[in-house]
Amino acid sequence: MAVHRVTLIPGDGIGPEVVGAARRILEAAGVPIEWEVCEAGAAVFRKGIESGVPPETIESIRRTRVVLKGPLETPVGYGEKSANVTLRKLFETYANIRPVREYPGVRTPYSGRGIDLVVVRENVEDLYAGIEHMQTPGVAQALKLITRRGCEKVIRLAFELARAEGRRRVHCATKANILKLTEGMMKRVFEEVAQEYPDIEAQHIIVDNCAHQLVKKPEQFEVIVTSNMNGDILSDLTSALIGGLGFAPSANIGNEVAIFEAVHGSAPKYAGKNVANPTAVIGSAIMMLRYLGEFEKAELIENALLATLEEGKVLTGDVVGYDRGASTTEYTDAIIANLGKKPQTTSVRSYKPLQLPKVSPELALVVPKQRRCIGVDVFVESTQLPEQLGPALESLLDGLPLRLKMISNRGTRVYPPTGAMPEYVDHYRCRFLLRDGAGELDDAAILELLQRIGGRYRWMHVEKLQEFDGAQGFTKAQGED
Secondary structure, eight states: OOOEEEEEEOOSTTHHHHHHHHHHHHHHTTOOEEEEEOOOSHHHHHTTOTTSOOHHHHHHHHHHOEEEEOOOOOOSSSSSOOHHHHHHHHTTOOEEEEEEEOOTTOOOTTTTSOOEEEEEEEOSSBGGGOOEEEEETTEEEEOOBOOHHHHHHHHHHHHHHHHHTTOOEEEEEEOTTTOTTHHHHHHHHHHHHHTTOTTSEEEEEEHHHHHHHHHHOGGGOSEEEEOHHHHHHHHHHHHHHTTOGGGOEEEEEOSSOEEEEESSOOOGGGTTSSOOOOHHHHHHHHHHHHHTTOHHHHHHHHHHHHHHHHHOSSOBHHHHOTTTOBOHHHHHHHHHHTTTOOOSSOOOOOOOOOOOOOOOSSOOOOOOSOEEEEEEEEEEEOOSOHHHHHHHHHTTOTTSSEEEEEEEETTEEEESOOSOOOOOOSEEEEEEEESSSOSOOOHHHHHHHHHHHHTTSEEEEEEEEEEETTEESSOOOBTOO
8 A cells, every 4th residue: 555645734723733633533544644744834933934934844845745734823914924825835836725515513504505615716826926015105015916827727727626526617706897907817718718618617707796696695606716815705705604614624736736724724712722623624634635546535534524523412612612512632533433434414525536737837928929018107106286296297208209198096097187086195106108109118218207207206116008919908097098
């Protein structure tokens, strides 16, 4: 019997307890695993390693290519990067798979509705690229980066997952009605890829309507693929429908490495009390077994878990109340005792191996037939009002092939005036276009413009305005004609 080498990261807070429970069950089920126990998170931050992930953990993952990990603490609003996000990005685990299903014995307002869906979240791009700047003392910026290859990989994986699990419908949830280039790219790629899966029904849905429909009629969904931030929010929502984060497993899947973890956090107030619900980590371990090809062992443990919940004799405090709930240890013991049993009233889905999308090792490029720069957005810090700033900037353009098209503040056009009454901050986007619309704006003209603006104002950001194959590669401000 082949032995699987797996990196084990116990994690912070309740992590060692719930990961320990999953490890006990795997060992009781006779799964042949050789563990490499490593650390990440709070203890590593305290050692002064700003990523939260030490070199020896990275090296272990490079060897094993498979990780089972507990939750890691992340400083909120200050300090270091999330160690969770660091691990996902270091190993390009581009898809976060979060299944949600109704569990027996766990009563919720949705019990009996047959909820059984999977959120497939893009896992390394979007706002989670973590590229932020203070543009002025009172204005912060985050860059939302979405790539065609990133969209294509996660969307293909969503369709392949539907096939592997015998599902018939995939929804793509985006905010493409507002963010037409970034979220719009995901929508367009989804519609292209969907044509290659005629056996799967494909539907696009606006993400806020998706959240609404998940609360109203969650049983209509089977697979939802979405961008990083949307997926983070929607997957937490879906876990609440079936009993909470204690029942929410996940898999971070890449073409080289897979990381399996619960969706929930480290819950420090419950740490060391032996009361945490380990179901989410157990579910993550089951997903790991399928990834490793151990389908029989995965089914054995899933059946024991469902049988234990179905019996309803040993349930944790998040289900029945912490004053009378079973301990983490008692719940784990009950599952181990039920190995070999099958649930009587709960169906178990059959699974096939998941076919990962093939990814070229070459640099991801989209090559247009034609491209040209037709203008530039310059972001300027100023305490002037728009009616003062506009003419002042126009006076700087003598001899340049540019005209001031408009100025926006917080995304709304404020010059030339439109009659709107926005509240101003000291952060203006100033849009300059070629005067006659012909030819191409060269870097020398842009540098001269910046030199002139910089002589009078602080500028902090510049974006070229480009056309690709005749289509504008930028959006307009609210109120811009």
